[in-house]
Amino acid sequence: xxxxxxxxxxxxxxxxxxxxxxxxxxxxxxxxxxxxxxxxxxxxxxxxxxxxxxxxxxxxxxxxxxxxxxxxxxxxxxxxxxxxxxxxxxxxxxxxxxxxxxxxxxxxxxxxxxxxxxxxxxxxxxxxxxxxxxxxxxxxxxxxxxxxxxxxxxxxxxxxxxxxxxxxxxxxxxxxxxxxxxxxxxxxxxxxxxxxxxxxxxxxxxxxxxxxxxxxxxxxxxxxxxxxxxxxxxxxxxxxxxxxxxxxxxxxxxxxxxxxxxxx
Numbered sequence: 001x002x003x004x005x006x007x008x009x010x011x012x013x014x015x016x017x018x019x020x021x022x023x024x025x026x027x028x029x030x031x032x033x034x035x036x037x038x039x040x041x042x043x044x045x046x047x048x049x050x051x052x053x054x055x056x057x058x059x060x061x062x063x064x065x066x067x068x069x070x071x072x073x074x075x076x077x078x079x080x081x082x083x084x085x086x087x088x089x090x091x092x093x094x095x096x097x098x099x100x101x102x103x104x105x106x107x108x109x110x111x112x113x114x115x116x117x118x119x120x121x122x123x124x125x126x127x128x129x130x131x132x133x134x135x136x137x138x139x140x141x142x143x144x145x146x147x148x149x150x151x152x153x154x155x156x157x158x159x160x161x162x163x164x165x166x167x168x169x170x171x172x173x174x175x176x177x178x179x180x181x182x183x184x185x186x187x188x189x190x191x192x193x194x195x196x197x198x199x200x201x202x203x204x205x206x207x208x209x210x211x212x213x214x215x216x217x218x219x220x221x222x223x224x225x226x227x228x229x230x231x232x233x234x235x236x237x238x239x240x241x242x243x244x245x246x247x248x249x250x251x252x253x254x255x256x257x258x259x260x261x262x263x264x
Contacts, residue, residue: 032160033250036152036170037136038192040185042072043178044220045228050136051079055233056243057132058105063125065159067117068110069137069152075110076136079233102233114148117155133159133168139188149195171250172200175215179206189215200249218242
């Protein structure tokens with residue numbers, strides 16, 4: 001698949017999703033975009049990417065629910081300014097569920113155990129705004145992927161307030177990997193495509209990883225690593241462009257105008 005780094009701004013295309021959402025907000029999930037971020041290795045900072053994507057959605061007036069299954073440090077709590085005792089909690093107790101809010105537009109929760117999210121009761125945000133759900137997690141070993149992904153779908157439904165029996169499947173999937181994940185990313189993308197064939201698929205990687213399969217490839221800029229240590233969500237335009245593409249594809253697919261591979 002061709003590599004793409006969009007030059008289209010989020011503000012240019014987000015109206016496609018926002019305008020569709022307003023008149024049908026009470027219909028099931030029409031005003032909600034559910035995005036999953038599956039990271040195949042630790043060489044890309046999962047929490048940093050998740051916080052940046054959530055902040056990009058929030059800058060455009062969306063309410064954002066962010067969930068992270070944190071298999072390693074740092075956690076999203078680090079980037080949203082939590083005290084160390086809070087953002088380190090899952091490293092000491094896998095069942096610990098930590099939550100908070102940021103700028104009145106993002107509510108977030110994180111735990112090392114996906115089952116812990118069943119008890120999440122987060123602060124209600126502005127229900128008049130369209131809703132972006134971002135779910136970030138380390139992709140599990142292939143043999144355990146199916147039950148893990150099923151549990152994530154149920155956790156997404158908790159965030160969406162969606163009581164549908166099949167949970168809340170993703171509208172779009174971002175599979176991400178660095179050099180350490182080059183051997184695992186193929187299994188990750190295949191597993192996600194098998195589990196959620198109707199979701200749009202994207203592959204984010206640095207230059208060392210060439211495999212993209214059926215997912216559209218988006219380059220991960222090397223200079224983003226410089227902001228990993230900063231205790232705030234990254235605000236690089238790359239996140240705005242990524243969010244732009246996601247909103248555009250979700251909106252157009254709901255209108256039946258693009259294919260399921262994430263092309264647009």
